[in-house]
Amino acid sequence: MPEAVFVRPDSLTDVQTHYCPGCTHGIIHRLVAEVIDELGIRDRTVGIAPVGCSVLAYNYFDCDFHEAAHGRAPAVATGIKRARPDLAVFAYQGDGDLASIGMAEIVHCANRGEKVTVVFVNNAIYGMTGGQMAPTTMPGQSATTCQMGRDVELAGYPIRVAELISTLRTPAFVARASSHSPLAAVNAKEMLRRAFKYQVEGRCFSMVEILSTCPTNWGLTPAESTKWLEKTMLPYYPLGVFKTPDGDDRAPLPRKP
Amino acid sequence: MxxxxxxxxxxxxxxxxxxxxxxxxxxxxxxxxxxxxxxxxxxxxxxxxxxxxxxxxxxxxxxxxxxxxxxxxxxxxxxxxxxxxxxxxxxxxxxxxxxxxxxxxxxxxxxxxxxxxxxxxxxxxxxxxxxxxxxxxxxxxxxxxxxxxxxxxxxxxxxxxxxxxxxxxxxxxxxxxxxxxxxxxxxxxxxxxxxxxxxxxxxxxxxxxxxxxxxxxxxxxxxxxxxxxxxxxxxxxEVRFATYGSVDSADVVIIAYGTVARVCLSAIEALEEDGIKVAMVRPITLWPYPYEAVREVAAKAKDILVVELSTGQMIEDVRLALQRPRPIHFHCRLGGMLVSPEEVIAKVKAIKAGESEAMHYA
Missing domain, CATH: 3.40.50.970 (Thiamin diphosphate (ThDP)-binding fold, Pyr/PP domains)
Known part of the structure; x- marks a missing residue:
């Protein structure tokens, strides 16, 4: 029998996802699942799905799950973790969910130092509701609620969440990675692995922001989307580790993807 | 303990x-x-x-x-x-x-x-x-x-x-x-x-x-x-309620809940001394509401008085409980002001004397 060299992670279910062609949610799901598998924590992991494109994540991850109200995943994560500190708890959120309606919850969850992990997928747009402007939408980027492009005079500049969270004094692991290329994905997995490890060791709150493409709502092909992310998002949303718990060195910045 | x-x-x-x-x-x-x-x-x-x-x-x-x-x-x-x-x-x-x-x-x-x-x-x-x-x-x-x-x-x-x-x-x-x-x-x-x-x-x-x-x-x-x-x-x-006073032959039945009901109970005791028979139904579960208890006691009472610290919210459930058009008297205080036993006594006496204007629900 030939050896299987590429299999579905144990922490993912064997179903077809509803994600659009070229969307990187599927890649990010897989990276999270591989990390859970490799740490051997699937049977004590509880995930939290947001409201947004990944609202049905509970169908794709093969572990216990909560579906949270819009933006409230970090509060739900707090409730689960405080109730059962032995669990590994992760919230999976998009940019409308986390950076707009849920900004209070993410800031205070991080500031309390809840021992949970937040996977923050930033694709610079509201995907599920049909392409409206997000707090992370790039200047000049068109969306259904800013059809001439984001006007920073009216809507301000995109929020850099990883940088914002890293200003908090409470120990945390905060990093930004991307999912637009194989090399970027490898680096994203390493960031996720560190984030989950910090939680499992009971050390600190951890959050990994992962840049993602949305060809459907960007109005681009998947290949064009990758190039657009590289050209437009990467300079504004630099990749790297922004914060580590006291005493831990930041890892070398990731190689240029 | x-x-x-x-x-x-x-x-x-x-x-x-x-x-x-x-x-x-x-x-x-x-x-x-x-x-x-x-x-x-x-x-x-x-x-x-x-x-x-x-x-x-x-x-x-x-x-x-x-x-x-x-x-x-x-x-x-x-x-x-x-x-x-x-x-x-x-x-x-x-x-x-x-x-x-x-x-x-x-x-x-x-x-x-x-x-x-x-x-x-x-x-x-x-x-x-x-x-x-x-x-x-x-x-x-x-x-x-x-x-x-x-x-x-x-x-x-x-x-x-x-x-x-x-x-x-x-x-x-x-x-x-x-x-x-x-x-x-x-x-x-x-x-x-x-x-x-x-x-x-x-x-x-x-x-x-x-x-x-x-x-x-x-x-x-x-x-x-x-x-x-x-x-x-x-x-x-899960319906819970308590009844007080002359539930089988009241001149007036009071419907009240929470601390307001305690104020009303003080009034009831004073009124009984004056020979006025008053009953009270106190809902303990507001939902589910004790419709039957309110209906049964109200059926045996001449008049109905609802006392609340609102402009009239529970009174709508009392109306549902009665299942037929009937005048309901109402007394309230608002804004953090409290109902006093004296107010309830005065209201019941006014009802008895035909001097209280009832709210009519058709």
């Missing part, structure tokens, strides 16, 4: 601990701050957890997480804070989560005031939030009853897998009275293990998904029918 003089807020907090609730999430708001303050020092003594959340919105979602993970959990707030929690309570109801919410009601609308009121009756019993759901609503009239009902609330929440709300007014929060906790208290319901909770999935049971989303309309319709069955059971089995 011997009787102990306790402030209402502290008794409510202690009752939660006695009921095995080791988790509290809340946000400061007057006039209920003594509940979180008490629990912030009490819970660590029993290995529990107190978290001061960043908002009421966050608090109720922390309850959603903790209850989903299978633990007993409570929050407390006051009227404006409950409005902020409303969305989350709907999610808890939709996801069938047992949570206990205490509302120490203050006067509104808006920021209103910080003094006692019963202005959240509609909110608690009719329109708490979006979607087709109900919560059990318990209304104590004394500190002892508050302590008892909070403990019952946890059993009822677990049994029905549904939010339970305990509503008191500012007096319930602030008064001091003797309270007794019973060491051998047994749950009032037979409670099955929470095999549905998200405790980490070892593939030895169905995967736990704590969720209120049903994109398939047929599935959601069935979910709504299932919830309705549960509400029907509550209406059948």
């Amino acid at each position: 011997a009787k102990k003089l306790m402030k209402g807020s502290e008794a409510i907090g202690e009752a939660a601990v006695q009921a095995g609730c080791h988790l509290f999430f809340g946000y400061p708001i007057t006039p209920q701050n003594e509940i979180p303050e008490y629990l912030s020092s009490r819970l660590p003594q029993v290995g529990g957890t107190f978290v001061q959340a960043e908002s009421e919105v966050a608090s109720i979602n922390m309850l959603y997480g903790a209850a989903g993970a299978g633990e007993r959990v409570m929050t407390s707030s006051s009227s404006p804070g409950i409005s902020l929690m409303a969305e989350g309570i709907s999610y808890c109801a939709g996801a069938k989560l047992p949570v206990v919410i205490v509302n120490i009601m203050r006067a509104g609308p808006g920021l209103g005031g910080i003094l006692p009121a019963q202005a959240d009756y509609f909110q608690a019993t009719k329109g708490l939030a979006h979607g087709d759901f109900r919560v059990l609503v318990l209304a104590p009239w004394s500190i002892q009853e508050a302590a008892d009902l909070v403990q019952d609330a946890f059993d009822l929440a677990d049994y029905y897998r549904n939010p339970v709300m305990v509503v008191g007014d500012g007096l319930i929060g602030q008064m001091m009275e003797p309270v007794e906790f019973y060491e051998d208290r047994k749950p009032i319901k037979e409670l099955p293990p929470k095999t549905w909770a998200s405790t980490g999935w070892k593939r030895d049971r169905p995967k736990a998904i704590i969720n209120s989303l049903f994109l398939d309309p047929a599935e959601l319709e069935q979910h709504n029918f299932d919830l309705k069955k549960k509400y029907d059971l509550m209406e059948r089995d």
Whole structure:
């Protein structure tokens, strides 16, 4: 029998996802699942799905799950973790969910130092509701609620969440990675692995922001989307580790993807 | 355990601990701050957890997480804070989560005031939030009853897998009275293990998904029918009320709940001395409402008086209970002003003398 060299992670279910062609949610799901598998924590992991494109994540991850109200995943994560500190708890959120309606919850969850992990997928747009402007939408980027492009005079500049969270004094692991290329994905997995490890060791709150493409709502092909992310998002949303718990060195910045 | 003089807020907090609730999430708001303050020092003594959340919105979602993970959990707030929690309570109801919410009601609308009121009756019993759901609503009239009902609330929440709300007014929060906790208290319901909770999935049971989303309309319709069955059971089995005075031959029957009913009881005792026969029905569950009890006592009384700290909210349930057009007299105080026994006595005497204008419901 030939050896299987590429299999579905144990922490993912064997179903077809509803994600659009070229969307990187599927890649990010897989990276999270591989990390859970490799740490051997699937049977004590509880995930939290947001409201947004990944609202049905509970169908794709093969572990216990909560579906949270819009933006409230970090509060739900707090409730689960405080109730059962032995669990590994992760919230999976998009940019409308986390950076707009849920900004209070993410800031205070991080500031309390809840021992949970937040996977923050930033694709610079509201995907599920049909392409409206997000707090992370790039200047000049068109969306259904800013059809001439984001006007920073009216809507301000995109929020850099990883940088914002890293200003908090409470120990945390905060990093930004991307999912637009194989090399970027490898680096994203390493960031996720560190984030989950910090939680499992009971050390600190951890959050990994992962840049993602949305060809459907960007109005681009998947290949064009990758190039657009590289050209437009990467300079504004630099990749790297922004914060580590006291005493831990930041890892070398990731190689240029 | 011997009787102990306790402030209402502290008794409510202690009752939660006695009921095995080791988790509290809340946000400061007057006039209920003594509940979180008490629990912030009490819970660590029993290995529990107190978290001061960043908002009421966050608090109720922390309850959603903790209850989903299978633990007993409570929050407390006051009227404006409950409005902020409303969305989350709907999610808890939709996801069938047992949570206990205490509302120490203050006067509104808006920021209103910080003094006692019963202005959240509609909110608690009719329109708490979006979607087709109900919560059990318990209304104590004394500190002892508050302590008892909070403990019952946890059993009822677990049994029905549904939010339970305990509503008191500012007096319930602030008064001091003797309270007794019973060491051998047994749950009032037979409670099955929470095999549905998200405790980490070892593939030895169905995967736990704590969720209120049903994109398939047929599935959601069935979910709504299932919830309705549960509400029907509550209406059948959980109605609580108490009656006082001349229930079989009253000149006037008073319908009142919470601390207002205590004021009315003082009035009833004084009126009886004057030879005026007064009865009272005191709903203890505001939902499900004791329609039958109100109907039966009202049928034997000449006149009906509703007393509330609102412009007339529970009176609508009294009207439903009567099942026929009949004048109802009404007395209220608002904005944090309280009803006095003298006012109730005067109102009953005015009714007897034909000098009280009744509200007519056709």
